[in-house]
Amino acid sequence: MDKPHIHVDSPYEYQPLPTARHIRLLRSFPKGATEPAGCYQIVSVNLDDGPVYNALSYTWGDPFAHDSAGGLPWLDHKSQLTFQDGESITIGQNLSSALLCFQERKLVGDFWIDAICIHQSDIQERNAQVGMMGDIYACAEKVIVWLGDADWNSNVARVFLEKFLPKLERLKERETGADTNYSYVFTDPRLYDRLREPEISEEIFNGLAFFLERAWFRRAWTFQEVILAREIQMYCGSTEIEWNQLEKLLSFLETSDWDSRLSRFQHAEKIQQVPGRMILATMWFRNHIAHGGPEEQSYRNHLEQISMGDTPKDRMMGYLDHLLYAMRCREATDSRDFLNALYASAALFNASYDLGPRLHDDPTPEHLTFEAFHLDDISGLGENDYELGAGGVAFTRTASIVMKISQEYPITSQDRAEVFWRTLIAGTVESQRPAPVEISDSFREHMLIHNAMVLFNAERRSPDGKADAEILKSLANLAASSEYAGRVIPSVAQIMERKGAYANVQVLKNAPSLSEEQTADLKRSIISMLAQEEKARVFSRSLGQFFISKRIATTLDGFMGAAPMSAKEGDGIYILPGARMYVHGIMQGEAFAEKQMIAQKVTLS
Numbered sequence: 223m224d225k226p227h228i229h230v231d232s233p234y235e236y237q238p239l240p241t242a243r244h245i246r247l248l249r250s251f252p253k254g255a256t257e258p259a260g261c262y263q264i265v266s267v268n269l270d271d272g273p274v275y276n277a278l279s280y281t282w283g284d285p286f287a288h289d290s291a292g293g294l295p296w297l298d299h300k301s302q303l304t305f306q307d308g309e310s311i312t313i314g315q316n317l318s319s320a321l322l323c324f325q326e327r328k329l330v331g332d333f334w335i336d337a338i339c340i341h342q343s344d345i346q347e348r349n350a351q352v353g354m355m356g357d358i359y360a361c362a363e364k365v366i367v368w369l370g371d372a373d374w375n376s377n378v379a380r381v382f383l384e385k386f387l388p389k390l391e392r393l394k395e396r397e398t399g400a401d402t403n404y405s406y407v408f409t410d411p412r413l414y415d416r417l418r419e420p421e422i423s424e425e426i427f428n429g430l431a432f433f434l435e436r437a438w439f440r441r442a443w444t445f446q447e448v449i450l451a452r453e454i455q456m457y458c459g460s461t462e463i464e465w466n467q468l469e470k471l472l473s474f475l476e477t478s479d480w481d482s483r484l485s486r487f488q489h490a491e492k493i494q495q496v497p498g499r500m501i502l503a504t505m506w507f508r509n510h511i512a513h514g515g516p517e518e519q520s521y522r523n524h525l526e527q528i529s530m531g532d533t534p535k536d537r538m539m540g541y542l543d544h545l546l547y548a549m550r551c552r553e554a555t556d557s558r559d560f561l562n563a564l565y566a567s568a569a570l571f572n573a574s575y576d577l578g579p580r581l582h583d584d585p586t587p588e589h590l591t592f593e594a595f596h597l598d599d600i601s602g603l604g605e606n607d608y609e610l611g612a613g614g615v616a617f618t619r620t621a622s623i624v625m626k627i628s629q630e631y632p633i634t635s636q637d638r639a640e641v642f643w644r645t646l647i648a649g650t651v652e653s654q655r656p657a658p659v660e661i662s663d664s665f666r667e668h669m670l671i672h673n674a675m676v677l678f679n680a681e682r683r684s685p686d687g688k689a690d691a692e693i694l695k696s697l698a699n700l701a702a703s704s705e706y707a708g709r710v711i712p713s714v715a716q717i718m719e720r721k722g723a724y725a726n727v728q729v730l731k732n733a734p735s736l737s738e739e740q741t742a743d744l745k746r747s748i749i750s751m752l753a754q755e756e757k758a759r760v761f762s763r764s765l766g767q768f769f770i771s772k773r774i775a776t777t778l779d780g781f782m783g784a785a786p787m788s789a790k791e792g793d794g795i796y797i798l799p800g801a802r803m804y805v806h807g808i809m810q811g812e813a814f815a816e817k818q819m820i821a822q823k824v825t826l827s
Contacts, residue, residue: 234309236341243269246339247332253325263306275332277362279447281437285370320368365451372459378429387471389417408480427483434497442554446563449508472502503548594796604774606787616676620774621696627780633807639707641806647764648804662710664761670712674720723751
């Protein structure tokens with residue numbers, strides 16, 4: 223590709239914008255013989271006049287993932303973008319690559335690009351324009367996503383989308399309604415037989431992971447840019463990636479064990495969660511917003527489940543909870559970027575009622591200050607809902623941290639095993655709070671099913687076809703810690719017995735040569751097992767309603783609660799008037815009676 227013309231002696235001089243609702247646009251003309259890198263000019267328009275333009279979503283710095291470029295440092299070579307009148311502006315390498323690629327693809331017209339369209343040296347203008355970015359992206363005809371130049375990893379992603387995704391879709395169509403517990407178990411060679419595809423190597427999965435860890439997928443700003451977009455076009459080098467196709471692929475991967483094929487030595491310190499999960503959460507959020515937002519019925523139901531209430535204020539708190547979860551793990555060079563993106567996204571919920579937390583006036587947009595009571599700090603964290611669900615792991619870390627708190631729980635004096643199951647469902651089942659003690663039977667059956675399936679699937683994935691019951695050691699220790707715990711938590715022997723029943727289901731399915739008597743015996747045992755499993759339904763339903771994007775957490779003072787999935791050890795727990803959370807034993811204000819708690823100002827910056 224040709225480089226932009228360089229005219230370093232005539233820098234572009236920004237003129238003041240006419241009104242507070244004016245923005246600048248970069249007007250791009252097709253390249254010609256005399257302008258091999260394209261031709262550009264800057265124009266100003268009033269956003270309220272409905273101008274037609276595309277907004278660019280990209281990253282200013284290194285677009286690649288960690289050290290995916292072979293450990294080579296990112297060299298941000300600056301370029302000069304020259305306008306028709308001979309003036310020029312300095313731009314970064316990633317933006318220069320994007321503009322050159324768009325010229326090659328004849329993608330021209332008016333663009334809003336923050337690095338060019340905002341006078342970055344004018345702090346007052348920059349702050350005003352940043353405050354308008356929600357409107358700018360929402361009003362754009364399209365949001366053009368630039369992931370950076372292509373590399374080997376992006377080619378792997380392209381092959382997954384073009385070749386592998388259609389095969390997954392056809393497999394799903396063929397097997398709809400069938401018993402396919404191992405549908406997307408990439409460690410099971412039978413999956414590749416069903417796909418009629420050779421086994422995918424670890425190297426290929428690593429390439430896909432590094433593509434999904436590109437900087438654009440992780441940045442705080444890009445979240446609001448795509449959830450506000452009317453339409454999205456995504457490019458990686460000269461390849462256009464269809465947003466809907468990427469969403470389909472990530473949805474398939476989310477229900478699989480593909481991350482178990484990644485090289486742990488490569489990813490252990492660099493990737494904190496399953497690659498692609500962050501952008502999939504963004505896609506899910508965008509879909510809700512695009513189909514009516516927080517007042518659309520199914521989304522209203524979801525928000526009410528999160529907040530455990532059905533008033534407009536409850537829905538607002540649920541929306542903020544969902545929004546914070548979707549953004550918490552994203553990155554920002556400047557913490558103010560995170561807050562600005564959060565404000566723009568929160569503005570989608572048009573509500574004028576009191577939110578509950580008491581905010582303090584602050585003349586700067588860089589800070590959010592509110593009144594809160596410090597309860598405690600997190601000392602231990604268990605598995606999150608994804609790991610316990612699609613990830614298919616046992617309650618290993620969770621059982622270990624539960625064992626570290628007092629056998630007799632502070633404030634309520636309940637057995638810690640009872641506190642464990644009550645915390646998983648926020649102490650509520652089918653609108654009953656506190657949940658009846660009999661729900662412990664449903665919890666026990668749920669744990670029996672979950673952990674037996676963990677062993678069953680681990681056995682099918684292991685090279686020697688055997689599962690290591692050591693993964694249940696922490697749970698066994700908890701079960702043996704008291705008489706009550708022994709009644710509500712199944713033993714390893716009981717879990718192994720249930721695992722054997724699941725193996726019988728596979729025998730019945732895959733061994734047509736069984737005698738009639740053997741078949742009848744297996745069917746009777748399966749029917750008996752299914753009747754037993756029906757007991758789990760009540761607890762499992764409540765767990766699914768409350769334990770969304772959460773994990774069990776314990777505190778320094780021995781409390782147990784449900785923390786956001788992105789929580790970290792050492793995080794503070796603050797009580798905000800009007801906010802929704804769950805820490806067992808303090809939901810009726812007991813903490814104020816037990817501890818001398820003084821309101822304090824807490825500032826996010």
